């Protein structure tokens with residue numbers, strides 16, 4: 001349904017500014033950590049919420065990124081449309097099911113096979129067509145267990161071009177599990193001689209040569225999010241979440257603000273901003289998160305509502321006006337800090353941004 005009042009964009013609401021140059025700078029930074037090693041891009045979940053088409057096209061055309069990873073075949077098929085047939089390898093982490101096999105074939109997607117059954121089904125339906133193999137090295141999530149590897153290696157017409165695994169604890173580089181998984185990976189990969197190897201996502205890519213093997217699979221670092229339990233200042237900010245001030249008011253001591261009537265203990269200048277949990281800004285940030293406005297920090301006061309957040313702008317020197325823009329991460333506050341204040345991680349904050357948040361590229 002459309003009519004005189006329908007709009008394609010929410011012009012008075014929140015948006016996220018996406019700096020594709022910064023995305024490319026992060027890709028180049030990761031690539032430069034590992035000379036001679038190929039760097040792929042993980043673009044699952046709509047490129048971590050930042051837009052599959054814009055992100056993948058920028059990385060392919062400006063940085064000549066040749067390998068992409070997605071989670072689902074549908075994401076891979078969309079990516080194939082954007083990138084065309086001559087490009088790159090598109091790997092699908094979740095692997096093929098009987099009902100998605102035709103999509104793999106049509107869109108020329110490369111499956112990441114996760115067990116013996118998937119591997120033999122693929123070899124039967126697509127004999128000789130390359131596939132990747134995910135080996136479980138201790139995460140117990142996806143991937144073939146060690147005791148299936150001999151049987152997988154012996155499958156007729158199975159053409160494995162890449163063997164990969166995934167680190168459970170790369171958010172903490174000194175965690176002993178990293179070293180254990182690395183050893184297990186080397187051991188398991190020995191059953192597939194001559195095949196390219198990939199162990200590391202963003203965290204492992206920044207953990208040094210021992211973790212690089214032949215191919216890196218960064219996701220979050222490309223988007224400026226730290227993969228670690230602390231911020232990573234070497235990454236460039238890519239996404240900035242912004243929202244306009246829609247109303248200003250003064251609340252005196254003894255008054256309250258928002259749902260649940262959060263008590264105001266001293267005279268406070270409040271800016272009501274057009275952003276809420278309905279846009280994916282976590283309600284857990286109530287009373288903890290901060291915005292950056294007029295070159296100053298302004299804490300969130302009271303409960304975050306579906307469409308609105310109240311900021312304490314009392315200590316902002318330049319008087320805040322209706323229409324001024326508050327930044328919730330990207331400048332003044334990092335994605336990592338805001339995620340932490342919302343009791344989550346950069347991954348969840350980015351992928352949670354809702355459809356109402358306009359994506360603007362520059």
Ligand SMILES: *Cc1c(COP(=O)(O)O)cnc(C)c1O
Nearest residue numbers: 042166201202217218219220227
């Ligand atoms: C999501 C994912 C990645 C990318 O992880 P980041 O931590 O975002 O770099 C790499 N490999 C696998 C198997 C994944 O699921």
